[in-house]
């Protein structure tokens with residue numbers, strides 16, 4: 038029998054529907070939008086709204102959007118996450134001179150976080166490093182991963198030892214990987230008037246109540262601008278993917294892109310640093326939808342910069358984050 042690995046790695050991302058059909062999207066949205074870390078309204082208000090309106094109208098609309106980005110291998114988020122896990126296993130195994138298992142666990146949909154833990158257990162891992170693929174901490178993402186880890190641990194007699202990576206918004210290897218993806222893009226496409234950094238939004242209220250997400254987004258943005266030696270006028274932060282009626286973080290990406298051409302910004306490079314993997318929100322909303330908005334408003338050149346995905350420097354960042362956690366066991 039193979040010896041137990043020194044540790045196993047659970048790579049966590051948000052998750053995605055099993056297929057781009059209204060039924061599968063409804064199943065996914067029901068689980069996602071029922072998480073009180075994501076929508077924290079009183080269940081008396083939220084449940085009738087979710088079950089009575091949102092789950093009856095949104096799935097058909099959103100399924101069409103998923104169909105526009107779906108690949109022959111499946112949802113981009115899933116396909117790319119699998120590639121990340123495979124490459125990370127190879128690099129970690131070389132670092133630690135033994136096979137280090139890496140499994141995926143999705144907060145919503147499949148494979149679940151429980152399944153990821155069970156797969157690691159089946160490979161003999163008694164120590165597990167949980168790495169949520171969210172560079173910036175938010176209660177709506179990272180804390181919900183922590184909740185799911187705690188729920189799993191409640192169900193087992195002999196719990197594994199756990200290390201949990203909370204964020205990596207200012208890690209030098211993360212900033213280096215982002216900077217490399219921008220300079221590589223400039224080499225092919227030239228440099229636009231402005232670099233727009235579009236982060237996923239959250240409700241403003243979450244920030245007022247102590248979520249450090251907004252501050253961490255701005256720190257990432259400033260460090261990246263510094264590394265690229267950009268002047269203040271050459272970059273700007275905005276927030277995308279707003280949901281519902283509440284005020285979310287501003288400026289909103291779509292509104293800003295509609296205003297920029299009138300301010301003389303005719304070309305933009307757009308990067309989405311909060312996403313470790315391309316997905317519906319980057320490939321449809323930003324790469325397709327926001328481009329239409331910018332060009333319709335008089336912009337002449339709109340270029341989307343892909344997420345870090347399975348770039349060599351991204352896998353190297355993930356390897357370093359794991360190594361740093363593993364060292365605390367030595």
Ligand SMILES: C=CC1=C(C)c2cc3[nH]c(cc4nc(cc5[nH]c(cc1n2)c(C)c5CCC(=O)O)C(CCC(=O)O)=C4C)c(C)c3C=C
Nearest residue numbers: 051052053054075099114175177178237239280316317318
């Ligand atoms: C309802 C509130 C939402 C909050 C808060 C939120 C935060 C948040 N989300 C991501 C990353 C992703 N979100 C994705 C899709 C998505 N997000 C919401 C809503 C909230 N997100 C919805 C309803 C959806 C599904 C699509 C839709 O109906 O519009 C995805 C993509 C999934 C995919 O299958 O491709 C990601 C990734 C972050 C990082 C974040 C907070 C910082």
Ligand SMILES: [Fe+2]
Nearest residue numbers: 051237278318
């Ligand atoms: Fe989201």
Ligand SMILES: [Fe+2]
Nearest residue numbers: 278279318322
């Ligand atoms: Fe969206």
